[in-house]
Amino acid sequence: MTDTVPLRLVDPVDALATKVSDRCGLAIDPLQIAAMLESDGMTDRMATQDYGYKDVFALAEDIYRRIPHRGPGEPLPRPDRIQALxxxxxxxxxxxxxxxxxxxxxxxxxxxxxxxxxxxxxxxxxxxxxxxxxxxxxxxxxxxxxxxxxxxxxxxxxxxxxxxxxxxxxxxxxxxxxxxxxxxxxxxxxxxxxxxxxxxxxxxxxxxxxxxxxxxxxxxxxxxxxxxxxxxxxxxxxxxxxxxxxxxxxxxxxxxxxxxxxxxxxxxxxxxxxLSALYLLSADARLDQPRLDLALAVTPIVLGMGVLEWRARRFGERSLGLLRRTRYPAEFRRRVLRAFAVDLVVAVGTLACLALVLAAFLYGHGQLSRLGAASLAGHVLLGGAYFTGFLLINQARFGRLLGVLGCVVAGYLGAVAYLGPDRQVPVFGACSALLVFGLVIGLLPDLGQVWRYASY
Structure with a gap:
């Protein structure tokens, strides 16, 4: 008579949870795990056939309950100053x-x-x-x-x-x-x-x-x-x-x-x-407009474009850092919204400072008109829209980005055609304000969704 060794069946979900625990220990929401599983090739059909769950999200919720959570992680490395420069x-x-x-x-x-x-x-x-x-x-x-x-x-x-x-x-x-x-x-x-x-x-x-x-x-x-x-x-x-x-x-x-x-x-x-080129060039490429202040109104947004790119990248890095230091989704949402508000103010504020310097120079040489000042303000607002657009692109929310931008551009062209070129500058300022407002509204619902950030 020979001894038999009892067969121990391994729960496939436990095996999967063990496999992904190192990458998901800092997750604060099951949706982060679902996003990671899908990036690894997991489909709803695989979740049903191999693990007995109706979809990937149900599987991710169970894994979230099974894995040990390590709490806030170590801070991310210090920002690369050379890259910032x-x-x-x-x-x-x-x-x-x-x-x-x-x-x-x-x-x-x-x-x-x-x-x-x-x-x-x-x-x-x-x-x-x-x-x-x-x-x-x-x-x-x-x-x-x-x-x-x-x-x-x-x-x-x-x-x-x-x-x-x-x-x-x-x-x-x-x-x-x-x-x-x-x-x-x-x-x-x-x-x-x-x-x-x-x-x-x-x-x-x-x-x-x-x-x-x-x-x-x-x-x-x-x-x-x-x-x-x-x-x-x-x-x-x-x-x-x-x-x-x-x-x-x-x-x-x-x-x-x-x-x-x-x-x-x-x-x-x-x-x-x-759409961006159509909007900006239709506002600035005036063949019959000899005024210097209108010709230079685009300068702050061009000169400050590096600041917009830098703040957009740093926002993504700080968001990942917040995930590593946050335990609850609601807390993360509050902190990431605050970070976005700060970055938007910094971006628009930088362009506003550049515009003020240019306006002071033009005023000192008798070249600043009311239309020129209004055009400078419109370009500053457009810079805020560009910054928000960068974040929408980073989150692949092209539907909202193109929808808002397309409506604003169409409205701008239609308003200028109806009101005449003499009203072009104030219409541009109003449309730029609507653009930044619409893009911010389109971005806010996604900013606090932790599964959109790669936290592992």
Whole structure:
């Protein structure tokens, strides 16, 4: 007679709970565990067939009850100051090319300059955001070689296609400006993607210096020609460095991913960029408006864009930190809403300070009108909308983002068409206020949902 060993059956849910406990010990809501399970490939069908639950959420609730909770975790590492400085420099880098435009306008005329700028900005804004989002997805999958391929194609086709399209209806001067601006914008975007802000600054600084020399050196034709020549050399060098950045990437074979499969996911980003460009350019690209204060009203939002990017990233990091120090969902919601309010005030306050400095300068030179002050205020509000939009993008809430933005843009264009161009500035200010209000209302329901944050 032989002894028999009793068979011990292991509860599959216990086994799964043990497997995920290290990652879920800091969870404060079952929905966080459900999000983690779904990211690992768990489906409702698997939850039913393998574990006997009606869906992933029911399974996650049981796992939440079974795993030991470690309480508040260790604080996240200190913020990367170098990364913060890089992001803060973006506003300056975005503004630097404008130092050359007065010299360009001196040679080409204001109408040709504005036409070329608007054409290049509209196309480059949409094109860059769309393809950069695809490149970031490739990088997230570990395929840096495919990200480089995406950026190479973006630069090549992003310059050639609009160049060919613009030949029939752009004057030679406007066409040349548009091509140069597109090349600089796309190549500069590649350098920013690879965190080469110092390189872009060093390559742009000489042209900026010559452009400022034209402004403060009497505005003569030789200085204008020198500024444009320096700008052309800058564009060429930036393109060379950008190409070198994306051709020296080693090939990676795994995981197997097709670029074409990721393109549809970039469509919401492209839609957001298109609506944003339409709204801002329709407000600022006034071919018949010679006033300096209206022309410079966009400066605070461009110069402060780095602050908006920095605060949006830090909000995400602080939200994760709050999850590690919070025990209850209600507490997390209160604290994250307070953090959002602080960041929104900082973002809008920074732009307001920049606008006040510009307004004081214009007022001191007798160039500030009521319309100019109203336009500055409208752009400050638009900056608050951009910041809130960044957070909606980070949480993939494109439906609300595009819905609110689309309604505001349609309302703005319709109101200007009905009331006339003389009412354009106050309508822009009112619509910008509605935009930031609508986006905040669209964001608030999601801010306190802990499952939207990767806490493990």
């Amino acid at each position: 890089r992001e803060l420099s973006h506003g300056l880098l975005y503004t630097m090319p404008s130092a050359v435009f007065p010299a360009v306008a001196f040679l080409l005329g204001a109408r040709n300059t504005i036409t070329g700028m608007v054409y290049a900005t509209a196309f480059g804004w949409v094109w860059t955001m769309g393809w950069t989002s695809v490149a970031y997805r490739m990088t997230g999958h570990g395929r840096t070689d495919l990200a480089a391929k995406v950026l190479r194609r973006s630069l090549l086709f992003g310059v050639t296609l609009p160049s060919l399209v613009g030949i029939p209806f752009l004057s030679p001067g406007a066409w040349a400006l548009a091509v140069a601006q597109l090349a600089f914008q796309l190549a500069g975007g590649i350098l920013l993607f690879h965190r080469r802000e110092p390189v872009l600054f060093a390559l742009s600084a000489p042209a900026v210096g010559v452009g400022l020399g034209f402004l403060f050196g009497g505005g003569t034709r030789p200085l204008a020609v020198a500024a444009v020549a320096a700008a052309g050399a800058c564009v060429l060098l930036v393109c060379v460095f950008a190409v070198l950045q994306v051709v020296r990437v080693p090939a990676v074979k795994e995981p197997a991913i097709r670029i074409r499969a990721e393109v549809p996911r970039a469509l919401p980003v492209i839609g957001y960029a298109a």
